[in-house]
Amino acid sequence: MNRLLWWLRRHGQPYALTAGLALIAAALAAQWLAVGPLGRQIETAQTQREQRDATLERMSDALLRQDAPQARLDQFYGHFATHGAPLALGLERVHAIAAAHQLEMKRAEYRLSHPPGQKLDRYRMVVPIQGDYTTLRAFVSAVLRELPTLSLDQIQLQRQDIADGRLDAQITLTFYLVP
Template sequence: MRVPSLILHEAVSRLGRAGLAGVLVALLSVLLALAGVLPQWQAVRALQASEADAQVQVQRVQRGELKVAAKPEHQALDSLRQQLPGQPQASELIERLYHLANAERISLARGEYALGIDPKTQLARYQIILPVRGSYPQIRGFLQALLGQLPTLVLEDLELQRKRIGDSELNGRLRMTLYLSRS
């Protein structure tokens, strides 16, 4: 069914400018409603569907038809504590740290050691600050070996400096934390 253009032209001329503006505003509002409201309406419908599905799953759990295997946080923390080395092994781990430094021919000056307890997890924290001296490749190799062999060690800060531009030897400071279980 085709509307002749003459009939359409007469209808538009009868409306006048104000009527034509009204028709355009009405068309624009319909387009805006379709572009803005329709996606939101579809999103609400999807949320309602997922809410209904979640309610069905909750009812199945309450009736015992569905088992939920949730691992509480304290069980996960206990599992972590079992995997960590114990606090009595701290001196052995520090000794391993010095052996790794000797293997890379790095000199470690006397460091600072502080044992503390993490208030959130109740894990033992051995905070270590070590002055270090060696070339960049030596220090980098030492850090890679250290983090590879002591997975519970966290490198928190590394400061390196040279006295002169031409020096190949660096002076630095390592700040690390060794996490241990309290058993």
């Protein structure tokens, strides 16, 4: 090791200059061959990202305009105008579904209400019905599935005797109607 240091002190200056020039040439070659293309790739990626950001901003503005609260509310009320059956047909459909499930609706209470400041009228129907649990559940499911503008507000189930398979049910349904 000492011998190498002695030799470098004596003869190292010309070699150091050559090694320094070689390192500078290698750095310039690395810059030209590796760093330059990477810089161009970075610039290209940044340009593409800026274009995507601009596109996303335009799309989000369009979605915000589309999903504005008033537009969503209008779409909601439009659902009742297009999917809501006229009241007579809705009532007829409820009775037909009950008959299909072998349930008899002997009587019902009906009440129409116009809540102030609301865009939908409510037609409440309270129906006492008797049947076994699975039949009543199938009836309610079928009514809600076939009449999308109807809601189940309340269902009361009562059994007179624990051994009795039949239930007395009082079902409250509400039709939502466009006036």
